[in-house]
Amino acid sequence: MFPLDSSKKLSFNRLISEGDLVITYERHDNMKAVKVCEGSTLQNRFGVFKHSDWIGKPFGTKVFSNKGGFIYLLAPTPELWTLVLSHRTQILYIADISFVIMFLELVPGCVVLESGTGSGSLSTSLARAVAPTGHVYTFDFHEQRAASAREDFEKTGLSSLVTVGVRDIQGEGFPNEFSGMADAVFLDLPQPWLAIPSVAKMLRHDGIVCSFSPCIEQVQRSCETLRSNFTDIRTFEVLLRTYEVREVKMDSYQGKEEGDDGVSVGAPPCKRRQRSNDSSNLLENQRSSIPMARPCMEAKGHTGYLTFARLRCLS
Amino acid sequence: MADDGNTKSSLVENSRVTWEGCSVLLDINDGDRLVFARLSAGATLKIGNKNYSLKHLINCPFGSVFSVETGSEGSYLTRSSPSSLEGKNNAQENNGCESKKDESLSKDNRALVDDNKAQTLTGEDIDAMRREGVTGDDIVEALIANSSTFENKTLFSQEKYRIKKQKKYAPKVILRRPVARSICEAYFKKYPSRIGFLRVDTLSLLLSFANISANSEALVVDMVGGLLTGAVAERMGGTGTGQVCSTYLGKTPYSIEIVRIFNFGNDICKSILKASLQDLMTSSSSTENGSLDQNDNGTGGDDSSNMKGVQGGLLDQNDQTPDGTSQVMRSCNKSVNKAGQKAPKEAIKLWKENGFSSLIVAAPDLDTWSLVKDLLPLLSNSAPFAIYHQFLQPLATCMHNLQLEKMAIGLQISEPWLREYQVTMPQSNVVILTDPASDLSISRNGVTVYPIQGEYSRDKLMLQRIRSYIAFLETRLQELSRRPDYVKHYIFTDSDIAVVDNLGSLFHDFPNFHLALTFRNNKDQPLNSGFIAVRGTVDGISRAKIFLQRVLEVYKSKYINASRMLGDQLALAWVVKSHPSFDTRRFSKPQPFLEDVGGASVLFLPCAVYNWTPPEGAGQFHGMPLDVKVVHFKGSRKRLMLESWNFFSSSSSDLSDMLCLVLKSGRTKYDF
Ligand SMILES: C[S@@+](CC[C@H](N)C(=O)[O-])C[C@H]1O[C@@H](n2cnc3c(N)ncnc32)[C@H](O)[C@@H]1O
Numbered sequence: 001m002f003p004l005d006s007s008k009k010l011s012f013n014r015l016i017s018e019g020d021l022v023i024t025y026e027r028h029d030n031m032k033a034v035k036v037c038e039g040s041t042l043q044n045r046f047g048v049f050k051h052s053d054w055i056g057k058p059f060g061t062k063v064f065s066n067k068g069g070f071i072y073l074l075a076p077t078p079e080l081w082t083l084v085l086s087h088r089t090q091i092l093y094i095a096d097i098s099f100v101i102m103f104l105e106l107v108p109g110c111v112v113l114e115s116g117t118g119s120g121s122l123s124t125s126l127a128r129a130v131a132p133t134g135h136v137y138t139f140d141f142h143e144q145r146a147a148s149a150r151e152d153f154e155k156t157g158l159s160s161l162v163t164v165g166v167r168d169i170q171g172e173g174f175p176n177e178f179s180g181m182a183d184a185v186f187l188d189l190p191q192p193w194l195a196i197p198s199v200a201k202m203l204r205h206d207g208i209v210c211s212f213s214p215c216i217e218q219v220q221r222s223c224e225t226l227r228s229n230f231t232d233i234r235t236f237e238v239l240l241r242t243y244e245v246r247e248v249k250m251d252s253y254q255g256k257e258e259g260d261d262g263v264s265v266g267a268p269p270c271k272r273r274q275r276s277n278d279s280s281n282l283l284e285n286q287r288s289s290i291p292m293a294r295p296c297m298e299a300k301g302h303t304g305y306l307t308f309a310r311l312r313c314l315s
Numbered sequence: 316m317a318d319d320g321n322t323k324s325s326l327v328e329n330s331r332v333t334w335e336g337c338s339v340l341l342d343i344n345d346g347d348r349l350v351f352a353r354l355s356a357g358a359t360l361k362i363g364n365k366n367y368s369l370k371h372l373i374n375c376p377f378g379s380v381f382s383v384e385t386g387s388e389g390s391y392l393t394r395s396s397p398s399s400l401e402g403k404n405n406a407q408e409n410n411g412c413e414s415k416k417d418e419s420l421s422k423d424n425r426a427l428v429d430d431n432k433a434q435t436l437t438g439e440d441i442d443a444m445r446r447e448g449v450t451g452d453d454i455v456e457a458l459i460a461n462s463s464t465f466e467n468k469t470l471f472s473q474e475k476y477r478i479k480k481q482k483k484y485a486p487k488v489i490l491r492r493p494v495a496r497s498i499c500e501a502y503f504k505k506y507p508s509r510i511g512f513l514r515v516d517t518l519s520l521l522l523s524f525a526n527i528s529a530n531s532e533a534l535v536v537d538m539v540g541g542l543l544t545g546a547v548a549e550r551m552g553g554t555g556t557g558q559v560c561s562t563y564l565g566k567t568p569y570s571i572e573i574v575r576i577f578n579f580g581n582d583i584c585k586s587i588l589k590a591s592l593q594d595l596m597t598s599s600s601s602t603e604n605g606s607l608d609q610n611d612n613g614t615g616g617d618d619s620s621n622m623k624g625v626q627g628g629l630l631d632q633n634d635q636t637p638d639g640t641s642q643v644m645r646s647c648n649k650s651v652n653k654a655g656q657k658a659p660k661e662a663i664k665l666w667k668e669n670g671f672s673s674l675i676v677a678a679p680d681l682d683t684w685s686l687v688k689d690l691l692p693l694l695s696n697s698a699p700f701a702i703y704h705q706f707l708q709p710l711a712t713c714m715h716n717l718q719l720e721k722m723a724i725g726l727q728i729s730e731p732w733l734r735e736y737q738v739t740m741p742q743s744n745v746v747i748l749t750d751p752a753s754d755l756s757i758s759r760n761g762v763t764v765y766p767i768q769g770e771y772s773r774d775k776l777m778l779q780r781i782r783s784y785i786a787f788l789e790t791r792l793q794e795l796s797r798r799p800d801y802v803k804h805y806i807f808t809d810s811d812i813a814v815v816d817n818l819g820s821l822f823h824d825f826p827n828f829h830l831a832l833t834f835r836n837n838k839d840q841p842l843n844s845g846f847i848a849v850r851g852t853v854d855g856i857s858r859a860k861i862f863l864q865r866v867l868e869v870y871k872s873k874y875i876n877a878s879r880m881l882g883d884q885l886a887l888a889w890v891v892k893s894h895p896s897f898d899t900r901r902f903s904k905p906q907p908f909l910e911d912v913g914g915a916s917v918l919f920l921p922c923a924v925y926n927w928t929p930p931e932g933a934g935q936f937h938g939m940p941l942d943v944k945v946v947h948f949k950g951s952r953k954r955l956m957l958e959s960w961n962f963f964s965s966s967s968s969d970l971s972d973m974l975c976l977v978l979k980s981g982r983t984k985y986d987f
Contacts, residue, residue, distance in 0.1 A: 002528040028725050060697030072724055075697040077526040095731055098523035099516050105494050108529045108552030128528045133554050205331050206378040206492070216738070223738045231378070235736040238516055243728040245711045245718075291715030293707050293728055305736065313378035 001076050001156050002128050016054050016061075016073060021155060023080045024049075025072040033076065033084045035155065046071065078124040081156060088145050091121035092188070092212065095240040096303055101129050103236075103308050104184040104208050113178060113185045113202055114138040115169035115195065120149040120162075122186065127153075127161040136161060137178065141168040173198025180204055187211040192218065193225040200229040203311045214304040222307055230309035237305055243293040250288060330578070332376050333490065338578050339372065340491040340501060349501040351493065351576050360392075362486045367392045372490055381488040385445040392488060451485025493576050495546035502542065502573070510573075511539040511679040512705045516733040518542070522550055524701040525673040529555030534595075534671040534693060536686065537561050538678040541571030544587060544655070547675065548574070553582030560658055560666065562592045562690075564681065574654050581653070588658035595663065595693055670695030676702040683709040684716050691722055748783045777883045778875075780844075781867045788849065788860045795853050802851045808945070809845040811953050812926075816944035821920075822850060828909060828918035830859040832887070833926035834902050841902045842887045845947050846926045848918075858915035865913055866890050891917070922947075929955060 001021070016022060020036045026044065034042055034051075042049040046069025054063055059075040074080060079094055092100070100122065106112065106129035114123060117140035126136045140146045143166050150164045167175070170191055174182075182202040187195055192211040199209045209230065211222050219235055226233050333339060333354055341350040343362060352358060358369040362383075371392050372381065381392040444454055491497050499515040521543070527533055527550045537543040544561045551557035563569050568589045577583075658666075671694050678686060683704055694700060700723075704710050710728050717723045744763065751766035767786050769779045784807050794801060804822045808814070821831065831848035834841050849859040870886035877885055892899060894912045901908055905921035922928070927943040929952050939946060948956050 002526055002530070025724060028727065058696040073697075074725075077699055079523060079526065079699070094523060095516070095520065095729075098519035099733075101523065102496050102515060102519035105492075105496055107549055108554040125523065128526075129550070131555075132529050205376055216736075219736075219738055233738075235738045237734045237736065239732040240520075241730045241732060243707065243711070243730065245714045245728065247715060291711050293711035293714075307738070310378060313376050313380070 001078065001081070001124070001158060002131070015056050015058055018055060021076050021157070022054070022059070023074040023076050023084060025074050031074075031080065031084050033081065033155075042071075044071075045069075076156065078128050081124050082121045085119055085121060085152065086148075087119055088148055089116075089118035091119045093121070093240075093303065095238045096212065096306060097122055097125045099236065099238045099306060100186060100210055100212075101125055103306070104186065104210055106130055106134075106184060109133040110183040111178075111181055112136045113174050113182045113199075114188075115167075115174070115186075116140040116142070116188055117146060117149045117164055118188060119145075120152050122188070123149070123153070123162055124156060124158065126186070127158045131161050134161070134183075135163065137163050137165065137174075139165045139167045139169050139174070141166065141171075169198070170194040174202050176201075178202050183207055185209045190218075191221075193222045196222065196225045197229075200311060205311065206313060207311045209309050209311075211307045212304050213307070214302075216305065219305045219307055226307070226309045229312055231312050233307065233309040235305050235307045237302065239302070242296045244296050245291050245293050247289045248292045250290070331492075333373055335373050337373075338493050338576050339377075340493045340497050340576075342489040342491055344486055346504070349505055351498075351501070360488075362488075365390055375490060377490055377492045379490045381490070383451050383486060385449070390445060395487075454485065493578060495542070495549050495577075498545070498573060498576055499542060502540075509540050510542045511677055511703070513539050513542065513677060513703060514731070514733060516731045517703060518546055520729065520731055521675050521677070521701045521703055522546060524699060525675045526699045527551065527673055527675075529557050531557045531559075531673050532666065532669070532671045533557070533559045533673040533675065534666075534690065535559055535561050535674070536563070536676045536678045536681070536690070537571055538569050538680055541573035541575075541655075543675060543677045544571045545574040545577045545579075548579065548583050548587050548654075549577060551583070551586055553580060553586055558586045558588055558662065560595075560662075560671070561587070561589050561655065562595055563589070564592055564686075566591070568655070571655050579654060584654040585656075587654040587656075588662060589655050590658040590663055592689065594658075595666065596689065666693070670698065672698050674698065674700035676700075679705055684713040687713055687717070688720075688722075691717075746787075748787055777880065778867070778870060781863055781870065781883055784847070785860055785863050785867065788856050788863070791851070791856050792853065792860070795851075795856070799853075804851040804855075805849045807847040807849070809947065811948040811956065812845055813946040813948070813956075813959065814944070815939075815946060818848070818944060821848060825907070825909070825918050827916055829855045829915045830862060831918035831920055831925075832891075833922045834919045835922040835926075836903050836905075840881070840884055840888065841899065842884055842891065843922060843926050843947070844883045844887055845949075846920075846945060862890070862913060862915045862917070928952065929959075 016036060018036060018038055022034055022036055024032045024034050024042060026046070032042075036051050036054055038052055038055070040051045042051070044065075047065030047067035049063060049065045049071065054061075054073055057063065057073070059073060061073050062070050063073055064070045078097075082091065082093060082097070085091070104112070106126065108130060110130045111134055112126050112130060114126060114136060115138065117123060117138040120138070123136055123138050126138075130136060138149070140149070146164045146166045150159070153159045153162045153164070165175070169187075170189055171194070173195060174185075179201050181204065183204055184207060185199045185202055187199070187209070189195060189211075192213060196209070196211075203209065209226075211219075213219050213222065223233055223235070330337075335355060337354050339352055339354055341348075341352055341360065343350060350360065352360065352369060354369050354373050356368075356370045356373075359366040360369055361367075365383075367383070368391060371394070372379075375394060380395045382395050383390050384393045385391075441454060495518065496515060499510065499513065499518050502510045503512070503514055525531075525533065527547050529551055531547075531551060533547050533551075535543050535547055544559055547559045551559065561568065561571055568591075571587075571589075574587060579587075674690055674694055676683070676687065676690065683702060687700075687702060691700070702710065702713065707728070707730075714726050714728060717726055747762070747764045748767055749764060750771040751768060752771070765787065767783045769782055769786075771779055788805075791803075791805070804819070806814075806818060825831070828848075829850055831846075833843050833846045835843070847859075849855055866883070866886045869889050870882050873889065874882040874885045891897060891910075891912055894910075897910060897912065901910075901919070905923045907918060907920050909916060909918050911917070920926075923940075924942050925945050926947050927939060927945060928947050928949050929939065931950075931952070946959070948959075
């Protein structure tokens with residue numbers, strides 16, 4: 001996932017070996033997490049890939065199937081993991097995740113509490129931020145989800161950094177053993193305001209809480225509750241727009257528009273078309289092609305609001 | 316709590332309390348000015364025309380708030396106690412707290428200068444007040460009291476005047492931890508060009524996409540003043556083996572002076588290295604060339620000129636305290652000087668052998684594609700990289716070429732979009748006007764019990780209710796005379812009413828009414844008194860008061876013998892109808908309309924929306940039309956309240972305060 005053990009810090013240079021987690025890349029929108037296992041195969045529309053062919057190759061390698069189709073084998077990162085994990089719940093994506101990590105001011109060594117665990121999409125990035133000396137304690141009241149998340153953290157090699165607990169955080173709050181221990185707390189719960197009094201107890205001085213809610217009504221309610229013990233209450237929405245790049249060929253046009261002094265902006269389009277048909281006015285070598293970007297069609301819309309607050313400074 | 320003795324809190328960069336020599340971000344007057352400073356006995360901060368020593372900020376927890384106080388040695392910054400803070404922060408949300416504060420204000424009027432000609436205070440007057448220990452807040456009050464123009468100003472400009480004076484005479488300074496987040500935000504706000512317009516959400520994305528973690532070997536091209544290098548180093552935290560290499564074209568490293576603003580301890584400083592791109596690219600035998608670099612000693616050197624711009628009014632602290640430097644400070648400065656040392660040959664050799672595990676480029680001034688083409692071969696297999704540019708085209712070109720040359724996969728151009736929201740609650744406070752004898756103990760946010768002396772016998776109850784409304788409006792007028800800017804709108808309701816939608820919009824949507832009543836198409840009782848809205852301006856409240864006084868008179872003179880639950884409504888209708896120009900036919904259409912009644916501009920709202928009653932005799936609560944904002948459980952329908960409570964809780968999490976309150980009182984039987 002990321003170099004955890006400092007003895008193999010340059011793990012990117014490590015060769016793929018039995019038991020490694022790799023991300024198989026067909027296309028940017030078609031990836032999969034695969035545990036490498038000597039006798040196993042991966043099958044997709046490009047054919048059958050033998051894991052045994054992968055072992056001993058460096059990460060990033062292009063590997064081929066029996067039919068000559070190919071995929072890439074990538075080293076997993078929390079960003080890639082978020083794209084391939086199995087969705088047991090709604091999950092947070094890169095834009096929200098990166099913003100949360102930044103605004104919670106997480107650094108190695110921090111202790112973070114999280115609820116609910118959901119599919120563990122955020123937890124993975126929390127773990128990266130606090131590794132190797134910090135810890136993430138994440139809670140979900142859904143027993144099966146907690147168990148699946150635990151399995152995932154095992155798979156991604158993060159189980160030493162993340163502990164999953166089963167607990168109703170809205171009802172019972174976080175366990176008292178973490179009182180005054182947490183540098184940061186993250187909530188992705190339907191009624192976060194119910195957990196906020198407990199959050200105030202868990203946080204260290206000047207500690208930060210973040211709550212993610214899809215609806216502004218939830219945000220209002222949370223803000224109202226936060227006001228009694230927290231300051232610097234700020235709410236954000238982060239969106240990500242992606243662009244696709246295409247090489248666009250354009251006829252470049254030279255010469256003057258019928259005697260008037262070169263201003264072609266106002267020229268009616270029909271005239272232009274006539275012009276471009278008239279090849280005598282177009283020099284072949286002025287057909288230029290430029291890579292240009294345009295916004296992708298399937299832009300991701302609203303995910304939720306991120307509300308941050310700092311425990312009020314007492315004493 | 317602050318010192319739990321775990322290994323982490325011993326690190327400088329994570330300390331939650333300031334120390335001598337510590338770098339801090341000072342937030343003056345709620346983000347008005349952002350000043351980076353280093354705390355020392357001699358450092359000062361200029362606010363207005365006064366210099367304040369920063370020594371009182373040493374050994375204080377981050378997050379502390381300071382205000383100005385005056386003692387024998389002049390004005391100084393002092394930590395505001397949390398309780399007084401709370402009063403200020405909650406002023407808008409909490410009526411109870413507010414009135415207490417007002418009392419103390421009016422009692423202590425040392426600052427008020429008795430001068431009926433309402434002259435402006437002179438600078439000497441203010442200095443004299445300061446010497447006497449008058450607080451900044453009181454000076455502001457005095458300035459307002461002595462401004463001949465204040466009362467004539469509009470409410471809006473009065474508020475502006477108050478804020479302006481507050482900033483000057485009662486400034487607020489918050490002590491903040493300088494971390495990547497706060498440093499980036501501060502620069503983006505004040506000097507965005509120095510960080511290449513790199514916004515904090517973009518910086519976050521770069522760090523994530525590049526998979527920066529404790530043991531990363533990160534390569535950065537930082538032409539954004541060191542913000543990127545610092546942010547990467549902060550993520551690595553000095554606890555692991557990670558290193559960040561800031562590379563540059565040519566012979567002179569790019570300035571990374573922003574790194575100095577972070578409170579990095581030794582370990583982190585040591586993890587920040589510099590190497591020229593040439594040294595990284597050529598074979599190891601030729602690295603000698605690079606040693607000619609003039610600027611090998613890290614960020615310690617020539618950065619003070621740059622720092623000053625950011626600091627704004629701050630005098631340069633270090634130069635001024637040649638001898639006051641403590642041990643901590645010296646060790647800290649020493650370590651800061653180490654940040655950005657030239658990478659040793661062994662490090663370069665290892666990077667060449669193994670490759671960097673991450674790359675981040677923020678080089679607005681270099682050609683993106685040709686730079687990236689040289690950088691990518693320095694990465695290890697499958698290493699993620701992230702490139703920032705303020706403009707789209709260089710990225711499009713770069714991405715296109717990377718694809719053509721098959722140098723990378725999973726390429727994507729993303730543009731983050733950030734919006735900060737001002738979340739305001741539809742702040743409804745519930746005030747229960749009640750008999751002082753009824754001992755309701757209610758503990759719920761925003762709910763206060765307001766006892767009013769009067770006659771609460773059953774036959775006088777409706778009469779008393781109008782009296783209570785009038786008495787309450789009187790107290791609001793008094794409050795407004797003390798705090799003209801404190802405008803809050805009021806809605807009087809019966810206690811068997813549930814507000815199920817935001818009513819605040821009423822006052823925006825219909826900006827011209829003084830009070831609002833609800834009507835229905837009923838010849839004998841067109842008006843219901845269960846809902847009366849009053850605009851919280853002096854004009855609104857005064858006219859509503861006069862209107863209600865008129866209703867009270869009519870009630871007493873004409874309807875005192877009517878059924879005791881109806882008298883007030885009949886009196887209400889009489890007052891409205893008796894107005895010569897009033898056309899009662901307007902009650903037949905459920906459309907809001909505005910009419911002048913006895914000097915008050917009255918808004919008539921249809922009961923169908925603002926005072927809706929469930930059908931009579933319905934044994935169950937079946938919900939309501941979608942546009943209903945207020946439900947009135949009149950008469951026997953009170954039985955339905957518990958049931959509707961459950962209905963509301965199941966259909967939305969957004970429960971109405973009022974409904975919740977009534978049901979919590981536990982009365983399920985009503986004997987009307
Ligand atoms: C939307 S998911 C969280 C997704 C997560 N942030 C991620 O990125 O994968 C919300 C989770 O909160 C859990 N949850 C809901 N109410 C809870 C409660 N009272 N206590 C603990 N967990 C709760 C749900 O079981 C669900 O798994």
